[in-house]
Amino acid sequence: MPTASAARSLTRDDWLDAAMSAMAHGGVRGIRVEPLAKAMRTSKGSFYWHFRDRADLIEATLERWEQLETDRVIEVVESTSHPRERLRRLLAIAHRQDARRPDPSVALTGDHDDELVRVVLERVTARRIGFVAEQLVAQGIAPEEAARRATLAYTSYLGYAALVRSAPGALPADRSVQRYIESVLTVLVSATTEHRGDG
Incomplete structure (x- = not known):
């Protein structure tokens, strides 16, 4: 059993931060106790002071990811009247990522066969798309159209997040990111055009 001194050397949050970083790059498959301990220059004893096993760490990491990168982001954005x-602020936050700390959403799609990951991903995806749709409905867009646009926005975001990992040079440079965000926002809130046949 780990000692009290081992527990003080690294906190539960230290392990979760390291696991979050590993998950961002390799999904839950990237969360492995021994490599994490080695990277943090500690023994596995510290890990077992805070977590029962690897599954416990994975569950806690997914919970932390959902809280920090969905619940808390929505809470911050909702403070805008x-x-x-709100959408502009959300887009700005969502596109504030780089190759050192990409959104784990992309990596986690490779773990869809894991039941826990699938459940969390579905919940996070529904919450994110639902929040965007709510903001569009509040601007007079019909609910069905708002849902379509919100899905478009989220799939576009996932593509952006994938490029952050695989081809960051293809993304807008720092000074162009704001213009990119404004372009996305314009598409999201533009008036609906209905095409009708001649008869």
Whole structure:
């Protein structure tokens, strides 16, 4: 059993931070106790002070990811009064990532066969798309159209996140990111055009 001194050397949050970073690059398959301990220059004894086993760490890491990168982001964005400004702020936060710390969403899609990952991914995806759709409905867009646009926005975001990992040079440079965000926002909130036949 690990000693009290081992417990003090690294906290539970230290392990979760390291696991979050590993998950961002390799999904839950990247969360392995021995490599994490080696990277943090500690023994596995510290790990077992805070977690029962690897499955416990994975569950806690997924929970932390959902809280930090979905629940807390929505909470921050909701402090903005106007729905269009909420979307602008959300897009700015969502596109504030780089190759050193990409959104784990992309890596986690490779773990869809894991039941826990699948459940969390489905919940996070529904929450994110639902929040965007709510902001569009608040601007007068019909619910069905808002749902389609919100899905478009999220799939576009996942593509952006994938490029952060695989081809960051293809993405807008720092000064162009804001213009990119404004382009996405324009597409999201533009008036619906209905095409009708001649008869």
